[in-house]
Amino acid sequence: MLKTFLLNLKLFLLYSSSHKLRTFLTTLGLIIGIGSLVLIVSLGNSAQKSIAVQMQKLGTNLITILPGGSEEGKPASQLFSSQEITTLKYEDAQALKDTPGIVALTAYVRGTVVLNYLNKTKNVLFSGVEPEYLLVENTQIEKGRFFNEDENESMAKVVVLGWQIAKDLFQRSDPLGKKIKINNQNFKIIGVMKKRGKIMFFDYDKEIFLPLKTAQKIILGIDHINFIRAKAVNEKLIPLISTYFKKTLRYRHRITEAKKDDFTIKDSQQMLDIFYKTTNTLKLFLAIIASVSLLVGGIGIANVMYVIVDERIREIGLRKAVGAKNSDILYQFLLESIILTLIGGVIGIFLGILAEFLISVIANRFGLLWPFIISWPSIFISLFVSFLIGLFFGFLPARKASQFSPAQAMRYE
Amino acid sequence: MFIKLIDVKKDYLSGKVVTPALRGVNLEIKRGEFVAIVGSSGSGKSTLMHIIGLLDKPTAGKYLLSNKDVSSLSDDQLAYLRNEKIGFVFQSFNLLPKISVLDNVLLPTLYSKETNHSKAKKEAISLLEKVGLKEKITVKPNEISGGEQQRVAIVRALINNPDLVLADEPTGNLDSKSSKVIMEIFSKIHQEGKTIIIVTHEDNIAKYAQRIVTMKDGKII
Numbered sequence: 245m246l247k248t249f250l251l252n253l254k255l256f257l258l259y260s261s262s263h264k265l266r267t268f269l270t271t272l273g274l275i276i277g278i279g280s281l282v283l284i285v286s287l288g289n290s291a292q293k294s295i296a297v298q299m300q301k302l303g304t305n306l307i308t309i310l311p312g313g314s315e316e317g318k319p320a321s322q323l324f325s326s327q328e329i330t331t332l333k334y335e336d337a338q339a340l341k342d343t344p345g346i347v348a349l350t351a352y353v354r355g356t357v358v359l360n361y362l363n364k365t366k367n368v369l370f371s372g373v374e375p376e377y378l379l380v381e382n383t384q385i386e387k388g389r390f391f392n393e394d395e396n397e398s399m400a401k402v403v404v405l406g407w408q409i410a411k412d413l414f415q416r417s418d419p420l421g422k423k424i425k426i427n428n429q430n431f432k433i434i435g436v437m438k439k440r441g442k443i444m445f446f447d448y449d450k451e452i453f454l455p456l457k458t459a460q461k462i463i464l465g466i467d468h469i470n471f472i473r474a475k476a477v478n479e480k481l482i483p484l485i486s487t488y489f490k491k492t493l494r495y496r497h498r499i500t501e502a503k504k505d506d507f508t509i510k511d512s513q514q515m516l517d518i519f520y521k522t523t524n525t526l527k528l529f530l531a532i533i534a535s536v537s538l539l540v541g542g543i544g545i546a547n548v549m550y551v552i553v554d555e556r557i558r559e560i561g562l563r564k565a566v567g568a569k570n571s572d573i574l575y576q577f578l579l580e581s582i583i584l585t586l587i588g589g590v591i592g593i594f595l596g597i598l599a600e601f602l603i604s605v606i607a608n609r610f611g612l613l614w615p616f617i618i619s620w621p622s623i624f625i626s627l628f629v630s631f632l633i634g635l636f637f638g639f640l641p642a643r644k645a646s647q648f649s650p651a652q653a654m655r656y657e
Numbered sequence: 658m659f660i661k662l663i664d665v666k667k668d669y670l671s672g673k674v675v676t677p678a679l680r681g682v683n684l685e686i687k688r689g690e691f692v693a694i695v696g697s698s699g700s701g702k703s704t705l706m707h708i709i710g711l712l713d714k715p716t717a718g719k720y721l722l723s724n725k726d727v728s729s730l731s732d733d734q735l736a737y738l739r740n741e742k743i744g745f746v747f748q749s750f751n752l753l754p755k756i757s758v759l760d761n762v763l764l765p766t767l768y769s770k771e772t773n774h775s776k777a778k779k780e781a782i783s784l785l786e787k788v789g790l791k792e793k794i795t796v797k798p799n800e801i802s803g804g805e806q807q808r809v810a811i812v813r814a815l816i817n818n819p820d821l822v823l824a825d826e827p828t829g830n831l832d833s834k835s836s837k838v839i840m841e842i843f844s845k846i847h848q849e850g851k852t853i854i855i856v857t858h859e860d861n862i863a864k865y866a867q868r869i870v871t872m873k874d875g876k877i878i
């Protein structure tokens with residue numbers, strides 16, 4: 245049995261090595277299919293890992309309140325709405341500040357402004373926040389100071405620059421105390437943030453920070469805020485704090501039914517879960533597309549197996565004449581097609597990993613945090629899928645081979 | 658009686674046209690006989706050999722091999738008999754080109770349940786020695802002459818120690834010198850007690866046999 249297997253294996257390798265190009269071309273579909281499957285899964289894993297790491301950089305134990313309701317386990321409706329939802333107010337944030345169990349809490353407004361210094365003009369993102377921002381997001385000032393509560397309340401025209409902005413505008417000179425124009429109004433620079441890097445899709449070093457009320461009233465001229473973020477003392481307190489937030493906001497907004505909530509509370513873990521859910525769906529979708537090329541690859545395999553069977557009808561006849569049973573011939577050709585697809589699978593896996601490696605090298609060169617992850621489950625699944633393709637698409641040709649009558653096969657020219 | 662054919666008929670079907678190849682053959686062959694089946698091409702002699710060798714099934718009639726009716730046997734049982742009881746030699750040698758002479762000889766043992774591999778290998782080498790191919794066991798078939806290839810094919814036919822050896826025009830692709838060597842080997846095998854049936858259209862080959870059966874238009878005359 246083993247001897248038969250080994251001889252058949254040897255024969256197959258000898259035959260296919262004499263048709264290298266043909267063998268390669270027919271397995272190409274499979275190689276591409278398996279390769280892209282491996283690539284997609286590991287790219288997905290790397291992206292998820294990268295974002296998970298960045299979310300941790302943003303701070304742990306965070307609770308975010310977004311305007312607008314949402315369904316359980318789904319992203320807040322605000323994320324999908326083109327119109328700004330205005331249900332959250334500055335006063336809501338103030339009312340939540342004495343919630344037990346939180347380290348700090350701040351309201352946010354965000355937008356873009358035109359920045360002007362000497363002859364330099366820049367479009368930049370800004371965050372309008374409260375002084376507690378530093379505590380909530382676990383970040384620090386490099387030079388000068390952050391604004392205080394008085395400056396916020398009095399809508400003072402002061403600004404704290406992101407690290408990169410300060411560098412771009414002032415090079416080596418000291419920006420502290422200098423005046424810059426924001427949307428054509430003079431603002432005094434009181435501080436520069438520490439370098440923080442990109443988190444998710446935001447480059448915090450290229451932002452500027454304004455007192456919340458200044459940003460809200462003077463820059464944006466609005467009455468609402470974009471979101472509220474709080475940091476809990478520890479993870480265990482998050483559900484309790486969320487409940488407290490919910491009760492307070494429902495009371496303030498005169499809401500009696502949970503269904504009618506005009507706000508959404510998400511903690512960092514929930515955000516991560518939602519993110520994973522969404523990206524997993526995307527991964528699955530892409531994997532299904534890649535599977536189509538596997539199907540095409542499988543048809544290629546079936547095709548070449550028919551050609552191989554036709555070329556070797558006399559051999560089949562001879563083997564039957566010397567005593568091979570139908571099942572011996574069936575196994576022989578199934579074995580060949582499975583080996584063919586396994587070899588294709590291994591090449592595909594190798595190419596997929598290589599592509600993923602190159603992408604991670606390039607991404608890291610461009611400053612993106614992009615870990616190179618080899619996904620073992622996807623490799624084993626790919627091998628198993630290759631095996632199944634060999635078995636499935638090799639079956640009909642192998643069965644055809646096994647059912648020639650020996651005399652018929654021997655006569656074949 | 659070792660082989661007994663009773664009114665065996667064989668029709669070939671190509672599309673809707675039925676071509677009769679055997680039109681009622683009656684033949685008896687005793688164990689240990691050396692029989693030559695002769696006839697012009699298209700007389701049905703190869704078809705007869707295929708049926709005797711269990712490579713094909715008759716359309717009608719009865720075939721008793723060792724007093725057993727083989728028409729009721731399954732494909733697997735027929736494969737078993739071909740493997741254990743019958744050895745084949747073909748006009749075009751039918752060796753597998755990619756593997757060594759020795760591996761070609763051992764091919765039938767791959768499909769035999771009882772084979773002890775190292776014993777079979779020893780047996781193969783000793784048989785190859787007997788036919789003068791001791792030096793060629795590791796070479797590929799395309800590196801040796803036609804006569805040598807046919808000797809390899811004969812050794813392959815003998816490796817499972819069959820009772821019956823069938824040869825279809827075994828010298829058809831060989832020169833007269835090689836043909837003589839091959840026929841002498843068949844004579845020797847016959848002397849060792851095997852039943853041999855050779856299909857040929859050459860009289861000087863047929864004369865090695867004890868008995869000549871002549872066919873014409875699908876019948877024995």
